[in-house]
Amino acid sequence: MNPFVMQLIGMLVRQGLLMLFAALGLSSLVKPIIDANMDAFEQLVMGLAGAIALVGYSCYRKFKDRQKLMEALRSSQPMTEHQVEVLVKHADSFTPSVKTQKDEIPV
DSSP states (O other): OOHHHHHHHHHHHHHHHHHHHHHHHHHHHHSSOSSTTOOHHHHHHHHHHHHHHHHHHHHHHHHHHHHHHHHHHHOSSOOOHHHHHHHHHOTTSOOOOTTOOTTSOOO
């Protein structure tokens, strides 16, 4: 599948989940009792857990994308995105640090 389309789908899924968690949080403010067995603190924890999961996933994706970029910049020959992904996945190959500055050459 086209990487751009995958990014769009991922963005839509993340936004949908964010809206779902926001709606759950908003409904907990509007309706004091959604479930008789769940108090407000538990609802808050569930909302925060969802938000933390979304932020964690976004950070993970940014990290992996940065790894691919550094590997592609380090290579001396043109490579496909799939070839870069294979190099990043192999533990025996060296992948440049994601902390490489813009004015540094990844080695």
